Amino acid sequence: MAAAAKRTTFHLVLIKPTHYDDDGYPITWFRSHIPSNTLAALYGLGEDCRQRQVLGPDVDILIKPFDETNARVRPDKIMAEIKRTGGKALICLVGVQSNQFPHAVDLARHFLKAGLPVAMGGFHAAGCLSMLPVVPPEIQAAMDMGISIYAGEAEEGRLDEVLLDAWHRRLKPLYNYMDDLPGIEGAPTPHLPPAALARNEGRKSSFDLGRGCPFQCSFCTIINVQGRKSRFRSTDDLEAIIRENHKQGITSFFITDDNMARNKHWEEFFDRLIELKENEGIAVSLIIQVDTQCHRIPNFIQKARWAGVYRVFIGLENVNPDNLLAAKKRQNKITEYRKMLQAWHISGASTWAGYILGFPGDTRESILRDLEIIKKELPLDILEFFMLTPLPGSEDHQTLWKQGVWMDPDLNKYDLNHRVVHHPKMSDAEYEQTYRDAWRIYYTPEHIETVARRHGSIPGRNPAEPAQFMTMFKIMFEAENIHPLEGGIVRLKYRRDRRYGMPIEPIGVFHWKLALETVRKLKIYGRLAWQGWRIGQKVRFDPKRHEYTDLALEPVGEDEMDKLSLFADTAGGGAAVTKKRGEDLARAKVAAAHNQQRLEAAE
Template sequence: MGGVVTRTTFQLILIKPTHYDDDGYPITWLRSHIPSNTLAALYGLGADCRQRQVLGADVDIVIKPFDETNTRVRADRIMRDLKRSGDKALICLVGVQSNQFPRATDLARQFIKGGFSVAMGGFHAAGCLSMLPVIPPEIQAAMDMGVSIYAGEAEEGRLDEVLLDAWNGTLKPLYNYMNDLPGIEAAPTPHLPPAALARNEGRKSSFDLGRGCPFQCSFCTIINVQGRKSRFRTPDDLEAIVRENYKQGITSFFITDDNMARNKHWEAFFDRLIELRENEGICVSLIIQVDTQCHRIPNFIHKARWAGVYRVFIGLENVNPDNLLAAKKRQNKITEYRKMLQAWHTSGASTWAGYILGFPGDTRESILRDMEIIKKELPLDILELFMLTPLPGSEDHQTLWKQGVWMDPDLNKYDLHHRVVHHPKMSDAEYEQTYRDAWRTYYTPEHIETVAKRHGSIPGRNPAEPAQFMTMFKIMFEAEGVHPLEGGVVRMKYRRDRRYGMPIESVGVFHWKLALETVRKLKIYGRLAWQGWRIGQKVKNDPKRHEYTDLALQPVMDDDMDKLSLFADTAGGGAAVNKRRGEDLARAKIAAQQNQRLAAAE
């Protein structure tokens, strides 16, 4: 008779850290808005390792995911449970961006002090190691503390290696795969367990269908972390992801591709989703990211809407061609902005655009002027304002690092919402005030009503919806003091979770401050929510709302471009119009020559 096989357990703890607010408390919500793709991808890879029994047939791998944007991470409780069970474990701090690195390090410090193995990966480590000739001091300090740094992606068996090393007690100080990015075709399906997804507002999940980008934007980290060569999943991979989540009741997704319109399989992906909708009744709701040229791709917008896309993030970045050129954002043509936004608007999709403030040529006057131009001439819904930030891993950061230019040493501020460099034309105070005023300039009650009216003019659209989202953005900025993309539902704050090195306040002081803060926030929430609701209802109940039009909705006539402030108020705008007209004349000339040749041949 064979002996009884003794089974052991290995715990893989996956933690997606948040970052600290200005008072040093982790930004955590009861429900978060944006799900973590990295957490879903690594959970799927971990589940694949478990199925393949990479640690041996007698070892069970238990995976526990934590997204700190919606879950308080109690290192003491996690360690107590591990010590009680006696299981071996690896604590992985995943998807760590630069602004999350201080929080990740603080968590790692607690786990290492407790005697547990810790690995950390994400854009900060990968970006720094790909763009800098030396290991930055904060990464070296983490390694000296005992953290294993992982740079790169974990597909093609690379997670296997880390798990085996952790199991054998031989974790390396550094795993650097930046020169060998894996393929993602037929990779394990990204997913999360129901309990984790339930903490996302609206029960959303996320996944990617492609990685990498061929463009050269100097402020971007993606091209240096995920590579300039694009890599793709397949339509079969997409179907597997949708079906896996559908079994859990998840049908709403954020596709995290930096630019879905440049994914070579976009049409096959949309066709597969349309087939699932038509043949099996599996309907999904999608948020995607696209570029400003996507409307020129035949059928892209039509099929996107048919497949379930209801919201698009667009990298508008700026309306001044000189700024776009300075940032190497050559693919953005401001002469196409109105056509592109009108195409999405007509389709009924909601448009959310990223917009960067603080280019070298910007002034307070030019920024506030551009806000007014956008409001008047572009049919855009949500504008997401960011400070131009030299993110570690970007060309901008590399350039300033080589030149020895001052950059704020506090990585917690590298969230695109805080100033971390000096501006050449504005003082620090003026730059920061202009950023705040730009938010307030765009999100006025009058403009919220205008956007609601634009949606109300489309049959079947609910104008209260954009009013609600714009109000939510305004509330996050005004009441919570965070960038709206970091927002959520009900902020959670815990006294003992304060940033390492900052004093832990007494119970009385902490709760007194929290009470005053809560009262202040509730007043802002109440006032703005009531304001947004009234605007939405006013437009919704207007019997003539389908007759509404304004300049932003009017057809784009090339001959009238000079009359628009979008093109007339900057030297770059005028040059863009002249270049566009020259290209049109050249195309017309070529077409005429072709017609002449055809006529002669006949």
């Protein structure tokens, strides 16, 4: 009894913050679409610290994870719980992206005022400290407030150090591990408790199997935050992750690797998943990210589907080779786009692609023209539009920073859905209008039906599914005025949670505005949901649906490529075809020479 009375509690509070909408309210949902990998990874690391008793055998570590995209964060309640149960605490704001930085700082204010230690990590801090020669003013201001900044990853015992420093009240202003990224093989299993996972739509979770990327895309932060040297988990790590989540009934995952096709263990991973499915009935559903060359890897698509991949996100980025070259996206070959997308389509997987608007060579006319070509000639399902944004941590941001070019000082806008720089060929108003129009042009009822018919032509495929997802994207953009990747089910908004410095509206005014906003949204939801449902059912019950075909689904020979608008009408398209034919001819000559040498050797 005496020993039990001496036990002490340490509260580890992990908060993955959201960011503010245009009215200054945190974007939070009753159920969110995309689970947080960072939160799962840090919860697993925290659990490992608890089991190893890193703070001593007489200290109980209590871990509370909060994903603010699906759970309102109430600092007052968190602090009251800590005070009620006693002990020490550390508030960790994790995975903080640039657009989430202002809100993360605002959350920290509450805890710091109560005397609780706060640490903050994520892509913004890591990216800035890895690419800029000085500490940016917003990060310095955060440290001056008392926030401890963490740059880097927390495996290999680094979380131990932070917890011990918090326990002994000696947190450093800055923990910078950007020059020493840890290995992740054998690292503690990323997972979350059932209560947290239940707030994800469809009871999904996420994990990574590799970090780092060898490519050099100038708009990307991953290569400068996670490094250009790839690091991997093992196949046994993968199995442990699947089994841990399977015990909680979680079998649907988003694998957050920036490019699963470049993970050197991809085949071992897929084989293990296939074994678990066939030998033990543990089947999983997976969303993965790949590059535009993945179809050239023998058996990659086939094994991916067999292993449970049903949706792939592809960094298409653009159909203009000049734009891709300017962004150092040299690995993307537009001459391979149709083959790659057709291969995924035939396999039955759903394809989602990122598409960037606002490259220096873009004009309103070229963007709208290219979108019509994509709709007609590429068998693509979801197209996600992003404004070209100099994200802190990217080469683009570093270049503009060094040149002293204006970039919007409000980090909350750095969500790829807001303009934060001036475009050289379009006015600010024209650029912003073109971005909005791109969503409307791609997600027309006619094109949603086209995509549904393309899927409906495949026996066993439900054409209502792509119609449903495309409609969901359209609803998020039109009704919620946010990027669909930030979407969820039932938006939650609270009067007192407004951005620091903005006035708290009177209760009557706030709720009157909220009521009007809700009515407006419900009308849009109802109209578009009904429209999408009718399209899906129309195609689903069409007796001739399996006979459908169009230009995007038809194979085009190498000698006919320049007849496609993708190559004939886009800037640089014709040159890309000419270059490919030259490369193919050179390879053919080399192969012929090798065959001749073998014949001569045989004689």
